Amino acid sequence: SQTIHQWPATLVQPVGSPLSLECTVEGTSNPNLYWYRQAAGRGLQLLFYSVGIGQISSEVPQNLSASRPQDRQFILSSKKLLLSDSGFYLCAWNTGDGNQPQHFGDGTRLSIL
């Protein structure tokens, strides 16, 4: 069966520090991968998606970046975190076209101090 792993579960970082969140998927090949951010009480905001290794599409201009060094690995990074980067970050995957249901990790709660 397919599984998705996302870590860490919680993270507290000072303003201006770097960030690296990792997401890996097992049990499938060539998945579409997504990074979302969710503010408290709000819906999910798509940050990045990838349909293949090295292929990254950015949806929201910001100081975050994403990379896909391997088929089932998706990394969210920042060189310098801002207070506004606080939130709940979710990684998801699906296969096929955009209609297919997405499967989510358990998320990372990021707090910027």
Place this chain on the structure above:
Amino acid sequence: LAKTTQPISMDSYEGQEVNITCSHNNIATNDYITWYQQFPSQGPRFIIQGYKTKVTNEVASLFIPADRKSSTLSLPRVSLSDTAVYYCLVGGSDSNYQLIWGAGTKLIIKP
């Protein structure tokens, strides 16, 4: 991109059937309708997906009228554990992977 409109919140009681309706007036011809459930501090979980008419699985039913401008998620005999936020999503048919997530419907089940 299609947009959806859902009630912000709903209350019900254990054992009742709950229906949550979503409006999507601008749904594209090839778009599917997908519903997710989210508990606090967890990622959303896929519940059900449909294109037209009625779809039923082990946890829910999805009713879609002929014009497809709305859909209704039906949860039979809810329990306290069904308290969660429910999201209605449409889109993704045009190879555009951008799905717009609204704020969802916060469903509270009371004993």
